Amino acid sequence: MNKKWILPTLYILFLMLPIYGLLTMSFKTTNEILGGFSFFPQQFTLANYTKIFTDPTWYNGYINSLIYVVINTVISVSVALPAAYAFSRYRFLGDKHLFFWLLTNRMAPPAVFALPFFQLYSAIELFDTHFAVALAHCLFNIPLAVWILEGFMSGIPKELDETAYLDGYSFWRFFLRIFVPTIAAGIGVAAFFCFMYSWVELLLAKTLTSVDAKPIAATMTRTASTSGYELGLLAAAGSLTIIPGAIVIYFVRNYIAKGFALGRV
């Protein structure tokens, strides 16, 4: 009688098909891929993955990406914490404008900034370092973290702060010992989203690096355009980039909506 499950099932099937296409292709040999379409790999091979894990130009891409993503997440969340606290607890001169201005940076089109960023980071001699990408991604990740954390903090009654101050806690002792543990979930979600947005962004990461800090995404695009049709390798590299997201997603599944809505749900 209840046919409600059909639509979500079809939808999920639709979501899984391209991923399935990618995965099967990653297990095929180049000959098989170019030879024509097959639903299952006929000659199952792990060669594409072996190549990625043994060739430094490939696995360095992953390491580079992970390095700048982690640096960015740490910076974004740690500076966003006190700021979000200020926005959620105090009124101060220009607070609303500042909050709005932060949002505009989350929404800024990276294409607008690509060239000036290249010039800026070249000028301060950070070009092609992990730090450059990590700092550049702060442009949208700090606002994101501030907004998400502010959303979580607003849900915590102010009485918690007041009680702690009455008990003689200093601001920083209260903040680090009581407040931060209280919003641990929020911090987790903010970190997750900083991680994700830094991980999925390519335009700035590609513009700011050439060799030493080249992200996996850039390695992939270069492979796609230069070495012709190494589709199996490309598919394997792509499949591997899905893993970090897939691993953590389970832990934040109940907060995904809140995170994407910038803490406003």
Add this chain to the structure above:
Amino acid sequence: MSRIEFKDVRHAYPQPAGQPQEYALKEVNQVWENGGAYALLGPSGCGKTTLLNIISGLLTPSEGSILFNHDDVTRLPTAERHIAQVFQFPVVYDTMTVFDNLAFPLRNRHMPEARVKERVTEIAEMLDLSGRLHQRAAGLTADGKQKISLGRGLVREDVNAILFDEPLTVIDPHLKWQLRSKLKELHQQLGVTMIYVTHDQVEALTFADKVVVMHDGTVVQVGTPVELFSRPSHTFVGYFIGSPGMNVLPCSIENGHPVFANNLLSSGYRADTDLSGKLEIGIRPEFVSFSDDGIPVAIEKIEDLGRYQVVTVRHESEQIKMLISEDEPIPAESPMISFDPDNLRIYCDDWAVETGDA
């Protein structure tokens, strides 16, 4: 309007696999007479809301049947049962005006618009909402919203009963009293069956002609407030109604009379000597007094409640509460207490032993 009857109704919520079935409602047989004002009283989790939702058809019981005027309605969908229900938290349709909210159930039943207007105006008048008919319902205070929920039930001319599920929970204390009197007034005016769920005995006792006390998924007693107070048929009723609740003390029976602390107590009625099971006496704090001989106790605590004082005493491991007037002296040395035999009741496995007055 109709008489509602429960026949062997039992209900269990679906459990996660591997867990034993637990009945939220264990066998209820109960008749709700047409036009009665009932209160359904019991602690949280005793099955009150389950019972209410079974009447309105939001739940279909696992076993048993419900009759409206002798017609089986167990499988009848909610909308066809003509039941109105007011929930704990006010439900209003935010985007609609007060008028549209009240008209909603009628429009859903395709009543002609002229008649809708007539009914809504009439009910709004009754609930003192006339002045606010064209305001947005979302802007009203909690009590106003709760009146709208009630009004959506009242506009329908065919309601069999109005059910209230702890409707005053979110209402300010000074408005609670007003709203409750309003309900009482509406009951007298319309004569419709009302069933009022609450865990607050004061609310239950002031609203209802008959109180149905529930405990652990069963109805333990149905009676007028006076009956519940003076003749609790289950230790739970004695304990739950009255403040402080009834003292329940272990006892044995000798020659038909209860014995507690080596004292043969005379009770108003004789009990059979061959009772088996857990035997207890129940005595309300109002009927315990200090006396020259009786049960020796130690005084633990005295609370002054103004005109009364509650004295907590102890005999060995048993704690006994007594309610005495403020000017009554409390003996300083070796105090002893006695129980009023006319108000002493005997319980076997928690149920009152009904042997009739001796």
Add this chain to the structure above:
Amino acid sequence: MRKSTNQKAWWLVAPVLLLVAFNAFIPLMTVVNYSLQETFGDNVFFWEGVTWFEQVLRSERFHASLLRQLLFTSMILAIEVPLGIAVALSMPRKGPWVSVCLVLMALPLLIPWNVVGAMWNIFALPDIGLLGYSLNSMGFDYNFTQQPVSAWMTTVVMDVWHWTSLIVLLCYAGLCSIPDAYYQAARIDGATGWAVFRYIQLPKMKRVLTIAILLRFMDSFMIYTEPFVLTGGGPGNTTTFLSIDLVKIALGQFDLGPAAAMSLIYFLVVLLICWVFYTLMMRNEAQ
């Protein structure tokens, strides 16, 4: 929440301000500089005033990519919003399947954007991709690298694939916050399924839906990586959206003046949408 006035709170915000301003102001000023001057390299600049702006605003190329952008954005909204609402409505509210649904649906949101493009490129290849092969063997003439219509369809479907889940997840969160009592009251009032949707679910979803639509509007307006990797803006210029065009002008042709002017116009549009978003959100919160 009642807030107390405390100017010292500025110290807490200062690090954020510093870092974001470094990334936002300096590049923005660079863009403004370029937009008003002409340069032939070597840091020699000639004042051009608003010439570049006039040129961009008059150019057919800009009109065309703006038009494509608007068409694309409205198409994906027209598909993603109803589809997202429908999926959210039919998702289970409790039980073991909830987590499975949530995790699987969120997966596309977490894939690097260029991989999304690459994945769809592979998926849609006419001779060897799952989608392309299936369509062609079913008798459709499909080749997204050659035919503009195929390219458009693939780009739109890719975006639907990538982002509909965002709308699903947000709407689902909105739906879950509706207390059972509302549905029960509706049953008692004899409301039909449509009335439940119209008077209970939709009003309760309004807030999250506004957020979802604005986010989708803004993000689709800035879309670059996915269509760039999928089609490279082609065939011809048929899938060249604003961002792609901008990068082509700036990095491809090194026409810095027009590119900068275009950037600023683009940025102003985004700013305007952003302001609408902010105002609506703050009004929601005030209620």
